[in-house]
Amino acid sequence: MSDRSFLDWPFFEPHHKKLADELDAWCERELSDAHPTDVDAHCRDLVKRLGRDGWLQHTAGDALDVRTLCLCRETLARHHALADFAFAMQGLGTGAISLFGNDQQKQWLDSTRAGEAISAFALTEPDSGSDVANLTTTAEPDGDDYVLNGEKTWISNGGIADLYIVFARTGEAAGAKGLSAFIVEADRPGLEIRERLHTIAPHPLARLGFNQLRVPKSNLIGQPGQGFRIAMAVLDVFRATVGAAALGMARRALDETAARTQSRQLFGGHLSDLQMVQGHVADMALGIDSSALLVYRAAWTKDQGAERVSREAAMAKLQATEQAQQIIDKAVQLHGGDGVRDGHVVAGLYQEIRALRIYEGATDVQKVIIARSVLTG
Template identity: 50%
Template sequence: MVAFEHPHVEPPQTQWELPFFDSHHGELASRLAGWAALQRVDEADDRAACKDWVARLGRDGWLRYCVPQAHGGALPALDSRSLVILRETLAFHSPLADFAFAMQGLGSGAITLAGTPAQQSKYLSAVATGEKIAAFALSEAEAGSDVAAMATRATPAASGWTLNGSKTWISNGGMADFYVVFAKTDPDAGSRGISAFIVDALQAGLDSSGHIHVMAPHPLATLHFQDCTIGSDAMVGPLNGGFKLAMQTLDIFRASVAAAALGMARRAFAEAVAHAKQRKMFGQTLADFQLTQARLGEMSALIDAAALLTYRAAWQRDGSTTQGAGTPAYTAAAASAKLTATENAQRVIDMALQMFGGRGVRVGEKVESLYRDIRSLRIYEGASEVQLLILGKAALR
C-alpha cells in the first residue's frame, strides 16, 4: 500500500485563517501541504514505513517542531497550534506519517519538560533530525487508564537503578532508540511513587521483541525488563515526580490527538464528496440525491464542531488567554477537544464508508483504511470515558 493514493484530493486550507492562528501558522500549513503532496511511501511494512517517515520528517525539518529551539527546534518552545497543524495535515494524507511525527514528540516530551541539560543535549537534537526514534512507555497490561496501578519497579542499585516488570501497547516498541519509562520507586505511594527514566534500546535486561499486531498496522510492542540496570543519570525529573510529568507530557499532545482525528475525518469527507460527484446512479450522480446532500451536511457540521474545539484547546495551551497550560480550564478544553474530535471522526468516516457502499469495505480503499485507523484514537492517550470523567468533574467544580 502506498501513502497518498489520491493526489487529486487536497486538504482544506481556510481553517488556518481562523483567529486562533497567527500568520506564521498559515505559512507553516502551506509549506507542509506542498511537501506532503510530493511524498510517496510504501506502507506495506508498517515498521519500515515509520522509519522512512521519521527520516523524511527529520531531513526536511518537520520534526524540529517536536523540540524547543535551544535543542535544534523550530520555535522557542513547543507550540500546540503548530502541532495541531502538523498532525491534522499529516493525518489527512497518511495516519502512519502522523504516528511517526507524534511519537517523536510524545517520546521526548518528558525530556523537554524536565530533562537535565545533559539529557536534553544527548536526545533532543537527535529527535529533531530523526537520528533517534523516541518512545513513551507508560501503559501496562493492568495499568492503562489507572496509571497508579502500574507494577513495574525501579529499585536502587549500586550504580543507579534496576528495572523489573513490563510495559505494553508501546508505540515504536522494538524500533525506538530510547524509551522514557515510568516505574514505581515507592510502591506504597500510588501515583505519588512513580518516577521516569531514560532507557536506551540496547540496554542489557530490556527485551522489546514482543511485537503487537493490531487492526490498523502500527509499530507496537511489549517491553520486558529483567534486572535492567541503568545509571543514576537516567532519571528524568524529580524522584517520585513521574506521574505529574507523564500527565504534563500527555497534556501537551492531547489537542494534537484531536487534530489527528480531524485530519482523518477531513480526508474521509473529501473522499466522500469526490465519490458523490462522480458516482452514477439512476441517471444522475449520487450527489444529486437530497439524502446524500443531507449526509454530507451532517459530516461537515461534525467536522466543524470538532475543529473549533481542537483549535480552541491548542490556542489556550499556547497562552493566548489566562487559561493556558496546566490550568483546569485548559484541561477541560483539551478533554472536550479529544472526546469530540475522535468520536465525531468515527461517525464521519463511518458515513463516508457507507456512501461508498460495497466498495467502501474493500481492502485498499482509503475509507476502509481510515475506518480501521480511527478506532484506536478513541482509546489511546485517554479513552473517551476518561475525557467524560474529566469534563463531568469540571462541571461539578
C-alpha cells in the first residue's frame, strides 16, 4: 500500500482525501497491469469507463480544481499509465473550452465528461514545439469561415479524437499575438491523419494535416489573437498535473521496490538489510516527498485564485518528472533481471516515465521559465 500520509497535509480539504480513496478503490477494481494489444481500443474503453463512473466530471467545467486533477492523475498513474493518459487528455483537450469557451462551445463538455467524445490538444508542430510563438499553421478568414492549412505533430489522441483544439496563425500581429484557437471536429473535410506515431510507451499519437479545412467562425475560441494566451493558460493549469502523474509512477516504483527488497534473499538475509540498498530507498522516498510538496503547492496556489502559477507549475513538473526518472531507474536496478523483463511493472514504468520529461514543456524549458521568473521578478 502506498504512503497516504500526504493526504493529511494542509494543501487538502476533506473531500480531496475522500476522492483519492474512492478513486484508489476504483482502480483496484477496474484496472490491471496487463499490456493491451490494441492501444486505440483500450484507450477508448478507458475513456468510456472513466466517464461512466463519473471521474471525467473533474476534467472540465467553469471551476477546475487543480488539486483534484493532480490527485486523480497521481492515483491513476500509480495503477495504470494509459488510464492516466485517457483522463488527462480529456482535461487538456478541452481546457481551452473550459477556460475561454462560450455557452454553445461548452456543450462539448457534456460529451467529453461523459466519456462519449474524446478530445485532443493540437499545438505542437514539426518546427515549433516549445517555441509556440513561431507556429506556422494558418487560419485565414473567408466569409463566415476560417480556412486552416498546416501540420501538427505529436498530438495525443491523434487518430481517435472526436474534436481537436487547434492553434493557428490568424495574423493579427507578429509572433505570439497573432495566434488563435479553434474547435475542429474530427469529421471535417481537410483534416488528415498523415502518420500514426509509435513510441517506447504506446499511446495514441499522430501527425495531423490541415488541407483547406474550413471551420465556421463560431468555432473560434475567445477572440482572434488570443491563442497564445489561451494555450499558456491551459498549460498553467495542467502542467502541474504532469508532475502529479510522474509522482504516481514514482510511488508505484517505490512500492514495488520495498516489496522486492524485503522478500529477496541475498547473502543470508534480505536485500533490504544491505545499507547501500537502504540508502537507495531513502533517496527514493526523499525524491517523492519533495516532488509532492512542489506539485501540491502549485495546485493549491492555483486553487486559491492565483491568475498565473507559471513558476510554481514549472518547478513542480521539473522536479517531479526528473525525480521520478531517477526513482524508477533505481527500482529497475534493485529488481535485477526482472527490472528489464518485458511485462514487469517496473520495466513498464521505465518506458512510461521518459516522455513526461518532454511533453507540455521539456525540462530545459521549465528551467528557462524558472530562471526568468527569478531574474525579472
